[in-house]
Amino acid sequence: MNRGTLPIVARLQALQSPARLAPGGARVVADVGHPSPLAALLREVNETMLARALTFESSTGCSMTVDVAGRRVLRLAGVTGLSGAETCLAAPSLEDEHKDELIKLFQTVAAPRHELRVMSGPVRHDTDGLSVGIPVALLADLCLIELNEFGEAEPEPQPEPEPAPAPAEDLVLEAGDEGFLPALALRMGPALAAWLIVGGSADGRTGGAEEMVAHLSGWLEDEAEGVSRQLDMASLVSAGPVCIVLGATLVDGHSILCARADGGILLGVIEGDASHSLLKAWNAARG
């Protein structure tokens, strides 16, 4: 499987898994038979983007609360029944020097053959100054845990060279797709819900919902000049491909994508978080 799809598959599997709630509103993240409660704990942190206080509680009776944001552990906010937490607790912000102690605490609270539960709440402390923290990816690396692993917790086989991003199944590669804009559109896959290319060697290529494509096409026909001018002015460099994405947040909801390269314009609608696929597709397309 393409390693780039692992986070998506893992997330989809997590979303499809029925949540099991424990008394008190906690959610069970690892039952007694879970092959790696520590991996489950780290994945919870890895999926937390906005600032939250996560309280992990083991059926052994011990618990710990960490303030997390942006896939980083910012602070150890409290512990119950755990020793050896003094240095982390005293630190206003966790840094690299705290990682070993933090891992030991995680290992203790995520004890094998015990249920592990999590409760999520608002961060109670002032988060000013807590901009660094320890990346959960670093903790996972040190624990030899693959954050995006799914299914059985087996070690990854020998890493393979990263393959080129695969085009979405419903998009067909045709002659001329080696151009920048078709490559960008196709490599984005289904995140680009509807798109069309006007001008250049791929003029007339489209993908996605026909109704939306027709609307985009009509709009671009009227606004082509203004779009070109906007693309000219938005780029810091005068030559080469350029792309503008506009959305409420860029990482959820819908966004508009407009790119220009090789004399053509690509206009499309992005659905959901396309940040990863867009940057990957852009980097691949620009070579």
Place this chain on the structure above:
Amino acid sequence: MSVSELLGGVVKAYPQARVVAFADLSSRMILASQGNQVVTQENLDALCEQARTSFDDPLFSLSVEAFGEPHAAMVLALDGVQVYLRSETEPGDALVCICDHSIDLAGFVAKIRETLEKISAGT
């Protein structure tokens, strides 16, 4: 915590962010900036202007018509990625950033959203 310190926190957390600046888009001024890339005032003025352009017509109108008012924009070019975020409460306030192509965009956007909210709230 000062605006500069908040911006510095973003750069520290995301070293791929070469420039992170706080701008008042309504007066076209960069009010504070942090980052490892050496930039002149002219560069910053240009960045501010490009942020305004990104939130301008005709793409702005298309976005409003289709999904509502956009508060985030990104410009991809050969030399890097520019990310612009406007405050939802103070329409003139914005963070304008120049980043490497390797940045974790989802995490970065969450971080600058939180930072911009703090700046706009004056905390």
